[in-house]
Amino acid sequence: MTVAADPPAYKWVGTRPIRHDGYEKVIGKARFAADLDLPGQLHAAYLRSPHGHARIVSIDTTTAAGMPGVKAVVTGADFPDLDPTDPNFDVSVNVMARGTVLYNGHALAAVAATTRAEAATAAAAIQVEYELLPVVLTLDESMADGAPLVNEHNVTKFVESDGPSNLATVNVLERGDVDAAFATADLVVEREFDTAHVHQGYIEPHACVVDVGPNGKADVWASSQGHFMVRSLTAATLGWEPSRIKVTPAEIGGGFGGKTTIYLEPVAARLSEMSGRPVKLVMTREEVLRATGPAPASKSRVKIAASDDGDLTAIECWFGYSVGCTNDFAGLVGAMSVASYKFPNLKLEAVGVLTNTPKTAAYRAPSAPQAAFAIESVIDELAQALDMDPIGLRLRNAVAEGDPTAMGMPHPRIGFIECLEALRDSDHYRSPVPDGAARGVGTGFWFNIGEQSSATVNLNEDGTATVITGSPDIGGSRASMALMAAEELGIDVYRITPMVADTESVGFTDVTEGSRATFSTGMAVVNACRDLIEELRARAATILGVEQDAVTWVDGAAVADGQDPLPLSAIAARAKSTGGPLTVTASLNAAGAGPSFAVHCCDLTVDEETGQVAILRYTAVQDAGTAIHPSYVEGQLQGGTVQGIGWALNEEYVFDDDGSLENASFLDYRIPVASDLPMIDTIIVEVPNPAHPYGVRGVGETGIVPPLATIANAVARATSTRMTSLPMSPPKILAALDTP
């Protein structure tokens, strides 16, 4: 259901057409990167470090190079060494180790051969001499005095330092006087929390096919959230100009942030260049879990003060994130954005700390779920102590337009209060909690980003339109582009073909991340359509023999007094005689991305003899601004919720003492299965974002932020035991229940 005050009467926006790319997906013809085969292609396989930290004393590829089917072998020596201060240094070193392997699974060589089995056999025959170095696996180990260095190149960002350390980043935000506030508060709750590394869990392993032609130019097909990023990072890693690389985005089988960087493409490119043949490089599931970026593990301390009336007066948080072996994880700002309440006194400190584990990557609202788990749990504990309804306490303190964010700027128009009210008034919240069950509430938000997008709209001679963007579609954005274009142009959404073009065929577009595609690329599409309408009015004026000012655009046709409407198709058929092809491009660096708030509610039971949690009912309320395609907005809410449920209950990385991942499979890295869940009910709140022509707020990320605390809060109310360590797997719940 959708809750909106006075929604505008759109003709296409807000409808639910079948997505344009759906047909090929249900008949098995959609082309994901691993589905592509080029004639003469080779297959590649990696050699990966079996050690958590080691110096590479020597690599001997001679035997491997001579093995059956082998056409090329690469190691770190085949890639230029970037300066450690280069922003692409960490990515390039992660793609192929130079001199040191930083985690168990770190790639140090790769082989291209006529079959994958031959490539893997040869890779295993590469002889490497290692000098083992100390392995640091946890935040505590890494921060301890005298801790061994995880990465000799790491110099702390944002602060002065004396040299390399294990501290990656430090961010501090303060306002008011938290000490004074705590000293005089009626009630203070302080808790510590911890979470484990979790993986985005996309079902499609990373894959690419790269063909470097005799002219030295690379054709790349890649599974990625951003093909312009693939081009630039691949070029930087190879030491090439970006214009030597053309990247075509394949259909992507899930990303959730994990495919906003590169792992494979420079390796495949170098192997292709050396062998003179296309190279197909596909990760196994084991490699995905061992060697691609999970979300950081975390430890946190949260202290919140409240008055007896329920005013939240002060918050002090320390967040520590284990960000893996390099410090370019950009997501700590998420932790800073968590404060959804009008705390007059605030102190937030977040540190990133290195460990000899895979380089972390973004995962849906990066660093916010861990922080929200802590803060929303403490809020819930305060609600219990104050005997206040959890929604009531939050309504009393919720931020609204003009209230300061944690960073200090005022919030723009936001819908947090509307979301809280929508849950309060929902059927779920008004229903009694089932016997034997308990109910939890949690909230969260993501600030969302704008960034650069380009769009081209071409009118075809039959009056259909092709809408070309550069945003890989990870959630149904092509359908949204077509709906916005249909609304603007006034033609049927099925007269529009939305597509995502390669890096040579569309203007520069930043990665599909930060929930930006429908917002920013949508704006580019709208702008292009509006420019096109200007041109159509001019063409119509010529055809009708009137001044352009006399022509308006109504319902897909040019209208002038005393004349029959001239539909778009009629103008398109006369493009040549009225001035030439009808095509418009728009691009922008979008500003004004609106935050999307969410409020979740869960009813669950806890089997107190086994510690197992069963979720009975779940409702996710979220502000979408305007839901361009409501089904795909609902899908984002539901998908983010279920990832959060998995994070809360069963997902975690388990390392042995040498940093080897013990559960590198979907058998033991336990993501939710269909039988674990009930339906995920959604309520879309629409508080339009004034900065977007249709009021859009990105929705993709927020959904994963509330569930961790929502479930922990329900478990706390079911068992009177507050779980502060994730995942809340059955052994941990049972142990907590057994502890007096």
Next chain:
Amino acid sequence: MSRTHVTCTVNGDPVDFLASDDTSLLNALRGELGLTGAKEGCGTGDCGACSVLIDGRLNCSCLVFAPEAEGSDIVTVEGIADDDHLHPLQQAFLEGAALQCGICTPGVLIAAKALLDANPDPTETEIRYALAGNLCRCTGYDKIIRSVQEAAVRLKGAAR
């Protein structure tokens, strides 16, 4: 490496191909036969993205050696539509937005078809357990389950 000449039926058509003995049926379908609908999500039978029907039974094709297919009748997602008409499951999935990235969709459709072929009137719980072997990370399963329910209604309607 030993290779075996395999003759079988795929989506109603007689086919034959040469496969290495250690190749999975999944790789033979995708490579030798060009049927890339079934996907490798894990290669160990834990995700169901490679699901196909073998002699009417639901299987992970990544756990079947290609030579085992000799004489079998195999159905992949490319074969469940009926000439010009999508299978009601495919149609319901499109209308119900039961797919986002679509990588799990072929396997889910095959598993759902196996369910409805055997049990035309499943409860929500039966659907969830029948699909427990198919991981989806995008949808949270909600719209998948609802679309299977809708397809079951349509199939029963058509059968009357």
Next chain:
Amino acid sequence: MRYAAPTTVDEARSLLAEHPGSRVFAGATDLIPQIRAGRPAPPVLVDLKRIDQLMTVVHEDGQWRIGAATPTSNLTRNRDFTAMFPGLSEAMGLIGSDQIQNRSSLGGNLANASPAADSVPAMIANAVQAVIASGDGTRTVPVAEIATGPGQTSLADGEFIVEFTVADPPSNTGDAYLRMIPRTEMDIAIVGAAVRLTVDGDIVTDATVVLGAVAPTAVTVPEAGAALVGAAIDAGSIDGSAMDTLADAASAACDPIDDKRGTVAYRRQVAGVMARRAAAIAVGRAQNGV
């Protein structure tokens, strides 16, 4: 690695004799992951599924003969079988997804010798026997004697399980299998408990309790069974103190490990819980046939 699909037991025997190190398989549901994980590929993979005897289920003269390579889904669809052995059936119904169950077999589940194999405790509780092709003939042993440790069996080189035999249970007998897993499906058991009971009116006259996933092999717990024998049943519930003794005996019999699936303490505690719950279900089936 070569694939071979013999059509007789003797053909299979010859293949194994001629190619030492070869392996038989039915579903390969764990074999393929093992080879992916680096286990050396055998010289010949002997597919047992073309041998009729290994794929047939026969019920006659009060006994079942179950081909060792029969997909477990064939058994869980067999109403006569599931009516007589509901616990063993639900155990087979828990071996992974529907996809897996169309491949998994009792022979594979047993010979793979995972400590957590779901069908093994229930087979032992029902006194299932394994018929093994051995040399030129066969030998028959109780299922409990096959697995000797994780991934280890008492089968000699060249031997393989041909079929299983199990007698119809006596009247007023019921069995049940429960396991603890973190999700609702797709997980390896952290604890498995199989219980088979026979009752005479309101008294338990025979009881077998077998645990899985809590020791290197499935564990029969005589003290747990003994705790139930002679126990009174009141309105469908077994006497509370007998159940307490059962649970304590089950916990005490565990010899578990800490691993990525569960801790020693957790397994011990939950073994008692699962044994108790399985016994509660089994007694209902024994008394009411439900």
